[in-house]
Amino acid sequence: MGQVKVFGYWPSPYSRRVEIALKIKGVEYEYVEEDLQNKSRELLLYNPVHKKIPVLVHAGNPIAESFVVLEYIDETWKGNPLLPSDPYERAQARFWAKFFDDKLLPAVRSALYNASEGEEAQKVNEDAEEVLKTLEKEVKGKKFLGGNEIGFLDIVGIVAAYWMPTLQEAADNKRQVSSHM
């Protein structure tokens, strides 16, 4: 079917979601870990527009932007579908995936990384809570975000869920450190 190569960066949720999708599909791929301070010539060649990871290269064709890559993976390898088959369900999955990236990840990152003390921290925490509440409503009663099978939305969300405890710990440590200073 053509060789598959992924240019990624292990801490990046965008990079991880591409790998998870390929693993779910059982697609073998060569992984290239990028040093973001010293990007490879290949990465710059394959993603000249953004010069970012992740990039999937399939049979020499490069695809960038994680959601574009996920859709490509789902359309190219048919087993273990990532998106539901019903168009309305697909629309819901895409809507929530966008919500994750546009609202949830930035809000959580802000709450954990940026604001340190006081009013600013309060506002940022409230924003994150608001977003999480919205998501909570959606997740209620479902085993996986897409229903009963792991899918698109879970892949997108899984990295956030997996990393959140770690980020929380890091942020708490940071807060503890800064309060001691």
Added chain:
Amino acid sequence: MGEKSSVKLYGFWASPFVMRAAVALKIKGIEFEYIEEDLRNKSEQLLQYNPVYKKVPVLVHNGQPIAESLVILEYIDEIWTDPPHLLPKEPYHRAKHRFWAAYFQTAFDLMLKTLKTEGEEQQKALNELLAKLDVAEEGLKEIFPSGAPIFQDGNPGYLGIVFCSFFGNTETMAEFFGTKLLTPERYPLLSSWAAALSQIPAIKEVTPPAPKMLGVLNLVRQNALKSNA
């Protein structure tokens, strides 16, 4: 065929995002009821159908709401499967369309910045916008290797819809900025693409007239400058 389905589109006449949904439905030949929203006084239905963002457009198909314009475009293409098709068939070409649609969003964000700022800040945003369009001019050669299409079949396609929703109204943009943005010298591909798109009937039908559009743009600008001060 079976029962006729109910299709409603909640929108705002000046919104490029709403324009996309309307154009897509027209291209597909789908009859729909259009509901104009007053964005300062949103209807109960809109808030019920899009509780997360409370924004337009929202497509309601047989009572089921779909929000986010690109999600709507994909839905329209997937549920009404007869040609014309909005996205190409081949996965790699579909990926290219989606990639550039996302890219045009970043260019539009700069256009909004240009709209809402003045002086040096505005000039900076404008220069960044033009630089992004340079990148698009080069990159789109992959999709249009023989130059901009002529749209004999009247189908702008997914990417054409996205592009013209942002950059298609060249007349209005030129009047507002006092200068043509997509000059043929600097952007031969993009400018001829925009010109061809603007001739498509479905797009002409939903393009707001320049004076009306300018009114809204000026209002947005004045409000933004006031709150920046």
